[in-house]
Amino acid sequence: MSDLHPYVSVEAVTRAYPGHTVFRDLWFGVNRGEFVCLVGHSGCGKTTVLNILAGLDKPDSGGVIVDGVEINGPSLDRAVIFQGHALMPWMTAEANVAFALSCRHKGWSKPQLREAAREALEKVGLGAAANRKPSMLSGGMKQRVGIARALALAPKMLLMDEPFSALDALTRGALQDEVSRLVQEANQTAFMITHDVDEAILLADRILLMTNGPDSHVAEVVQNTLPRPRDRANLHKLPGYHALRDHILEFLLTRSRELRGNPQPGWDRKALPVVRPAA
Ligand SMILES: Nc1ncnc2c1ncn2[C@@H]1O[C@H](COP(=O)(O)OP(=O)(O)O)[C@@H](O)[C@H]1O
Ligand SMILES: [Mg+2]
Structure with a gap:
């Protein structure tokens, strides 16, 4: 499971509306059985990324490859859990x-x-x-x-767009623990969008940090090395939790704005900087 041949590969994906580039030249992968979260402020293009992965939207250039095949429209191989429940x-x-x-x-x-x-x-x-x-x-x-x-x-990949954001805090916590358990049990490959930092820390193996929009990009990848099993109640006691949380919050508070359209020196969109916040 190397990053060179990830199970899901987002390659040079750009999405623009007239006079407005949402994001440009996104490159990232999701390995088989991995849980990846995308974190960023409102309007930076997170839902657009998820819709492209789901096949509900198309990139203006670039493509998404899942298990060796470029996607071309929605598929039951990529199940989506929406913010609303979308039941019949x-x-x-x-x-x-x-x-x-x-x-x-x-x-x-x-x-x-x-x-x-x-x-x-x-x-x-x-x-x-x-x-x-x-x-x-x-x-x-x-x-x-x-x-x-x-x-x-x-599904080959489970896609979630802020699935718990409409729920009260107690219910949200219970469902986060539940999804964490079920996804681990099934070794399910998953991609989730959230702006809840603790949710990302609880669930993700890696966390992609996206700058503000328009013209956003994924600025870095944070490796979440907190031991599993994790649950909401013990999360803050795990070694490394505070460093990880501070790092992501600092990104959201300052760097997400500073780095927009202005990547840091040495940044390579095809080989994103990987950060492991120290304990
Ligand atoms: N159909 C559309 N036409 C024009 N602009 C759009 C359309 N859909 C989304 N956008 C713009 O794309 C940007 C990203 O939107 P979105 O992916 O929903 O962001 P997020 O989920 O991070 O809040 C926003 O600036 C939004 O206004
Ligand atoms: Mg959204």
């Missing part, structure tokens, strides 16, 4: 998951789909709520269904 309101939780599975596994029988959907919902603690429609579920439960649906597809 007329279907039960189980039917929502089963429907996604039926798109993935055309030959599966109804009982097979139901059973797999049940199992996926049980993994996120929703076995008892499988027959409820979204209107009968809390915000956190709906988001859990979205997580169950995405993971049940066993």
Whole structure:
């Protein structure tokens, strides 16, 4: 698993609107089984990056290669968990998951789909709520269904765009721990956008720091060496936590602005500086 041939490879990706370059010449990779977070201020282009990875948007130049094949549109190989839950309101939780599975596994029988959907919902603690429609579920439960649906597809890459930002703090913490556990168990390759520094520290193996926009770029890669398992309750006690957090906060407070359109000397977009904040 070297950086030379990552599982997911973003190569020279530029996205611009008339009179407005969102970002230019992005290069980064995600290794198989790795969890990468992209952190940056509002408007720097994070959602645009995720939409390009999902195949919902296209770069103006450059491309994205997943498992050796350039992507060209959306695919069940790249499941997205959106900020809103995006469930079909007329279907039960189980039917929502089963429907996604039926798109993935055309030959599966109804009982097979139901059973797999049940199992996926049980993994996120929703076995008892499988027959409820979204209107009968809390915000956190709906988001859990979205997580169950995405993971049940066993996608090549799981994509998440600030999936917990609409939830209250308690629910958010519980879901972060849950996603952390499930992704580790499945050795799932994952890419998440967040502006919550602790969320990135909890979940990520590597954290990409993006400058402010317009014309943003990924300024550096932070290696998260905090030992696993991590959970919200013990995160701040792990060796290296404070150095890591300070480093990212300092980037967001000052360098994200200073480095916009003005990379630091020696910066190479194809070989981003890697930082391991000292304990
Ligand atoms: N359809 C569009 N037309 C023009 N500009 C857009 C469009 N979509 C996004 N943008 C611009 O792209 C930039 C990045 O947006 P976005 O990816 O949503 O940022 P983030 O998710 O980091 O907040 C913003 O300046 C936004 O105004
Ligand atoms: Mg966004």
